[in-house]
Amino acid sequence: MKQSLGKVLLVCVWMVVSVNAAQYQWSVLKAPKELHVGEGAIVRYQCLFENSAGDYTVEFKPKNSQQYKASMVTQDDHVRNEKRILTFDVFVTPIMSGDITVNLDALIRHTTFASIEDASIGRDNVRKYDFNDEKAILPSVKITSMANTANLSGEVTLQVSVDKVKVRAHEPVHLSLYIRGHGNLDQFIPYDLNISGVKDFSEPAYKELTLNEDGYEGEIRQEFALVAEKSYVIPPFSLSVFDTKSHTNKVFRSQGIAIEVEKGYVADNLLDAPALSNKNAWKRYGVYVFFVLLGVVLSEVARWLWMHRPRRKSKVFWDTASTEKELSVLLSLRADARYRDVIQMLDAGSLTLSEAKKKLRSFMRDNEEKR
Amino acid sequence: MIKMIEAIRSEIAKVVVGQEKMIDGLLIGLLCEGHILIEGIPGLAKTTTVKALAQTLGLDFKRVQFTPDLLPSDILGAEVYDPQNNQFKIKKGPVFTNLLLSDEINRAPAKVQSALLEAMQERQVTLSDESFELSSPFLVMATQNPIENEGVYPLPEAQLDRFMLKIKVGYNSADEELLIARRIASKSAEPIHAVVNSEVLHQLQEAVKNVHIDEEVERYMITLVRATREPEAFGLESIKRYIQFGASPRVSIDMFKAVRAVAFLKGKDFVTPSDIASIVKDLMRHRIVLSYEAEAEGIDVDTLIEQIVTAVPIP
Numbered sequence: 033m034k035q036s037l038g039k040v041l042l043v044c045v046w047m048v049v050s051v052n053a054a055q056y057q058w059s060v061l062k063a064p065k066e067l068h069v070g071e072g073a074i075v076r077y078q079c080l081f082e083n084s085a086g087d088y089t090v091e092f093k094p095k096n097s098q099q100y101k102a103s104m105v106t107q108d109d110h111v112r113n114e115k116r117i118l119t120f121d122v123f124v125t126p127i128m129s130g131d132i133t134v135n136l137d138a139l140i141r142h143t144t145f146a147s148i149e150d151a152s153i154g155r156d157n158v159r160k161y162d163f164n165d166e167k168a169i170l171p172s173v174k175i176t177s178m179a180n181t182a183n184l185s186g187e188v189t190l191q192v193s194v195d196k197v198k199v200r201a202h203e204p205v206h207l208s209l210y211i212r213g214h215g216n217l218d219q220f221i222p223y224d225l226n227i228s229g230v231k232d233f234s235e236p237a238y239k240e241l242t243l244n245e246d247g248y249e250g251e252i253r254q255e256f257a258l259v260a261e262k263s264y265v266i267p268p269f270s271l272s273v274f275d276t277k278s279h280t281n282k283v284f285r286s287q288g289i290a291i292e293v294e295k296g297y298v299a300d301n302l303l304d305a306p307a308l309s310n311k312n313a314w315k316r317y318g319v320y321v322f323f324v325l326l327g328v329v330l331s332e333v334a335r336w337l338w339m340h341r342p343r344r345k346s347k348v349f350w351d352t353a354s355t356e357k358e359l360s361v362l363l364s365l366r367a368d369a370r371y372r373d374v375i376q377m378l379d380a381g382s383l384t385l386s387e388a389k390k391k392l393r394s395f396m397r398d399n400e401e402k403r
Numbered sequence: 404m405i406k407m408i409e410a411i412r413s414e415i416a417k418v419v420v421g422q423e424k425m426i427d428g429l430l431i432g433l434l435c436e437g438h439i440l441i442e443g444i445p446g447l448a449k450t451t452t453v454k455a456l457a458q459t460l461g462l463d464f465k466r467v468q469f470t471p472d473l474l475p476s477d478i479l480g481a482e483v484y485d486p487q488n489n490q491f492k493i494k495k496g497p498v499f500t501n502l503l504l505s506d507e508i509n510r511a512p513a514k515v516q517s518a519l520l521e522a523m524q525e526r527q528v529t530l531s532d533e534s535f536e537l538s539s540p541f542l543v544m545a546t547q548n549p550i551e552n553e554g555v556y557p558l559p560e561a562q563l564d565r566f567m568l569k570i571k572v573g574y575n576s577a578d579e580e581l582l583i584a585r586r587i588a589s590k591s592a593e594p595i596h597a598v599v600n601s602e603v604l605h606q607l608q609e610a611v612k613n614v615h616i617d618e619e620v621e622r623y624m625i626t627l628v629r630a631t632r633e634p635e636a637f638g639l640e641s642i643k644r645y646i647q648f649g650a651s652p653r654v655s656i657d658m659f660k661a662v663r664a665v666a667f668l669k670g671k672d673f674v675t676p677s678d679i680a681s682i683v684k685d686l687m688r689h690r691i692v693l694s695y696e697a698e699a700e701g702i703d704v705d706t707l708i709e710q711i712v713t714a715v716p717i718p
Contacts, residue, residue, distance in 0.1 A: 357676055357717045364680035365709055369423055379675045 056081045056088075056140065056168075061119070063134075063173045070185035070216050071276050072125035072247045074105065075134060075173050081116040087148065089163070092138040094122045099132035099177075101125045105243055123243060125216055126177035134173040140166045182274035182281050186215010186247055190271045192286035201296030204233075207256040207266060207289075214249035215276060217241055222254055223269060230264050233257040263293045350392060356385050370395070405670045407607060410598040414459040417593040419452045420586065421579035427668060428570040428685060429456050429544065433604070434611045434667065435660040437567025438523050438543040440508075440558075440689060447572045449546040453504045456544075460604060461597030462501035463538070469511035471554060475518035482531045493530050498522050501538055501601075505545040509555045516562055519543060523565045540604065560692060567657045568682070569689035614663035615673045619718035624662070624679055628655045630711045631691055637714040642707050645697035650690045658686050676717045684708050 062076035079090055090109075094102035101124070108119040126132055147162035191210040199205055211220060222237040234256045241250040258266070266289040275282050349366070353359035360378040363371040374391060377383035383391070408430065415426055425441060429452065432439040441449045450466075457464030467478055480496035497503065498519070508516065522528050526537045545566070547558070563569070575583065599607075630637050632649030658679070665678040688704050697707075 352713075355717070360675070360677035361680040361712060361717055364677040365684070365712055367424055367681055367684070375677050375681075376669070379671075379677055 056085070058138075058168060058170045060171050060173055064124075064175060066176045066178065067124075067126050068178045068185060068274055068276075068279075069126050069129050069180040070182065070219065070274060071180070072101075072123050072185070072216055074245050075102075075122045075124050077120045077122065077136070077170055079118040079120075079138070079168075083116070084111050084114055085116040087143040088116070089141040089143070090118055090138055091141065092118075092120050092136075094136050097135075099126065099128055099130075100134060100175075101127055102134065102136065103243055105245060121245065123245070123247065124173075124175070125247070126175060129177050129179040132175050132177050134175065136170045138168045138170060140168050142166070180274045180281075182272040184215055184217065184220060184271070185274040186213055186217065186276055188213035188215060188217070188271070188273045188284070190269065190284040190286060192266075192269055192289070194266070194289055194291070197289065198292045198294065200294050201261045202259055203296070204257040204259050205291050207258060209254040209256075209269060211252040211271065212250070214244075214246040215273075217248040217250065217252060220252050225256055225258075225266075227258070227260075227264055227266065229262055230258050230260040233259070258291070260291070260293050261296070263291060265290045348392075348396070350389070353385065353389075356381075356383070356388065359385060359388055405667075407599055407603060408668060411456070411459050414595050414598055415452065415455045417595055418455045419448050420583045421575045422448055422452060422572065425449070425452055425570050425572050426456075427665075428568050429453065430668060431661055431664040431682070432542060432544070432567055433460070433540070434608055434664040435567060435657070436540055436542065436608065437657055437660065438565060439545070440563070440566040440569045441544065441546045441572055442549050442569060443546075443572030445548060447574070449572060450504065450506055453502070453544045453546070455595055457502040457504070458595040459597060460502070460599050460601075462540070462601060462604075464502045464504070465497035465500040466504040466506060467497050468506045469508050469515065471510060471512065473511045473515045475515055478515065479518055479522070479528050480530055491531075493533065493535075495530075495535070496528075498528055499535070499537060501540055501542065503541070503543050505543055507548060508545040509547040509558060512556050513559060516556065516558055520562055520565065523562075540601070540608075563689045564651055564653050566689060567661060568685040570685055571688075611660075611663050611667045613672070614666050616659070616663065617673070617718075620674055620676065620679070621659070623676060623715070623718045624658050625655055626715050627679070627683060627712065628652075628658065628687075630715050631687065631708075634711060634714075637711070639710060639714050642710055645694055645700075645702050645707060646691060647694040648692035650687050654686055654690050658683070661686060680712055683712055 057080050059078050059080070060075065061078050062074060064073040064075070067073055077092075081088065092104070092107070094104055096102060103123045105121040105123045107121070108117075110117055122136070124134055141163040142165075144162045144164060147158070150158045151161065189210075189212050191212070193208050193210075195206040195208075197205075207225075209223065211217065217239070218241060220237070220239070225232045225234065234254070237252055237254045239250070239252050241248040241252070243249075258264075268288045269286045271284040273282050273284065274280075350359055350362045353362050356378045360375050363375050363378075371392075374383065374388055378388055411430065412426065419426065425448075428441075429439055431437070433456070441453075443449055454464070454466070467473075476496065478496050478498050480494050480499070482491045483494045484490075485492045505519070522537060522541070523543055526539070526541050528535050528537065543566075548555075574580075628650045630639070631646065631654075634640070634643050634646065661682050662674045662678050665682050666672070666674045669678070671678075684705050687708050691704055691707065693702065693704060693707075696702075697704075
């Protein structure tokens with residue numbers, strides 16, 4: 033009885049899992065048949081779910097093998113007709129000749145119902161997300177890899193330039209080397225320069241590359257500073273490339289560059305100018321003193337001019353008076369005992385307007401002087 | 404006559420140094436029988452000068468120190484019960500005098516200040532149901548301190564209008580102050596003698612009335628007073644908003660009297676525009692009511708009066 037009950041429960045669990053689990057199918061949409069060693073191409077994989085599969089996560093990280101290198105270029109994830117479709121473009125480059133098989137796998141992660149419930153409710157004493165993982169083996173891709181002796185594959189150009197061809201001894205010549213194009217440029221091995229009697233100072237090669245469906249595309253730059261005491265020749269640089277367009281081997285070779293090195297600077301020319309003689313120093317101090325004295329004289333002149341600038345006479349309250357009576361009234365308004373005599377004389381007619389103003393001005397001057 | 408004036412001046416000068424403007428103002432009030440309000444900060448000899456003037460004239464003099472708890476009956480008098488005769492009898496207050504010094508008048512509340520109204524204008528006092536004539540001359544000389552705001556009661560406009568002159572007393576000059584200090588330190592003040600009696604004072608007042616005012620000058624004075632009411636008529640639109648109420652007709656009446664006294668004190672028997680100009684501020688400054696704008700902008704009434712006098716054509 034107990035055994036029967038256990039079997040029934042197992043059947044129930046299997047049925048629940050079967051109903052909830054989404055079915056998916058991997059396929060290869062695009063793959064090359066033949067490639068040369070070092071020549072890369074896109075292999076397109078597709079993972080098709082039978083429903084929207086919102087609780088599924090696909091982790092696809094292509095791994096290299098002894099036969100090939102594999103790198104993810106793009107991946108696309110969308111739902112069409114309520115079916116989830118994931119597309120991956122993997123750039124595969126054979127690294128050995130012969131028949132190679134590309135075997136890749138991916139991790140299909142199914143978020144558990146319990147973890148979704150925990151996250152929805154907000155339980156904080158459980159792991160937020162929990163998965164049921166399943167390893168998916170992707171369909172194999174067979175590629176025939178053909179031998180290739182070239183260092184690089186792709187469509188590439190080589191450019192070599194120097195900033196000058198004639199220098200003095202110990203003066204550097206800057207040599208720049210550019211490799212531009214696309215292909216397996218990531219495999220480029222920087223040049224070593226070894227010229228007899230020339231010291232070279234180089235920086236690590238600078239690679240500015242991006243991976244796309246044509247492989248690694250961009251520019252590689254290598255720069256050298258060359259210093260020598262005698263003339264020398266920069267040897268030609270050669271680069272062997274398998275051209276993926278014409279499917280032929282090409283060798284790029286730069287021209288040798290002759291650098292003419294002249295006699296270097298003598299020590300005397302490199303030193304600072306010698307100190308001035310005492311005679312010159314005295315002359316210089318004399319000039320300084322002259323300018324200081326000139327400044328003093330000019331400031332005194334400016335001060336004198338400022339002090340003696342034409343000034344407008346300050347207006348006093350009685351300036352507006354145009355008749356003797358007006359002046360008398362203005363002075364009386366002030367009720368100041370000092371003006372009493374002038375007022376009396378103005379009222380008596382014994383003082384004209386101009387005489388009165390003159391008297392007032394002199395009176396004011398006296399007051400100012402007293403102060 | 405002018406010798407009498409000089410005698411009064413020299414007697415006052417025994418105790419008061421400088422302050423000629425205040426002394427002139429008091430003399431003008433005395434000669435015109437006009438009441439005087441003296442405004443100045445403490446220590447400028449306001450009370451001393453009034454007391455000295457009273458002593459010089461040989462007139463009856465009373466002094467009332469105005470305080471917040473003063474009552475009208477303390478000034479005017481009251482009907483009091485006489486137990487010996489079983490009757491009420493009138494007890495006259497200090498207002499029954501020739502010269503009444505109302506010291507610090509703005510320290511008493513409005514009811515006490517108003518009690519003086521009848522006395523100042525009609526020169527009589529009504530106690531119970533009986534009116535009493537005040538003696539002649541009767542002059543109120545009031546002092547007030549302008550710098551205190553707490554515990555003071557500004558005089559009502561109606562009472563201010565009854566003062567002929569409001570004299571502002573300023574500081575003495577440095578030389579005068581030195582003389583005052585020396586005099587006080589040595590206690591060398593001479594006694595003041597009465598040099599004028601009421602009869603002579605009456606003669607002086609009559610002489611003042613005989614000072615001639617030309618009709619044009621009379622019209623000039625009326626024009627000045629009217630200009631405070633309608634400054635825009637004299638091209639002073641800018642100051643119109645500063646004046647709420649111009650000078651009352653009492654100013655014209657008092658100006659006619661005061662300018663005669665001014666000319667008389669100068670030894671003249673006619674009035675000139677300069678005499679008017681010298682007294683016009685004292686006559687008007689307490690009678691022109693300034694507007695809120697003037698208060699807010701800190702406009703001084705003396706400045707407005709100066710502008711008015713300058714704008715009115717002189718005959």
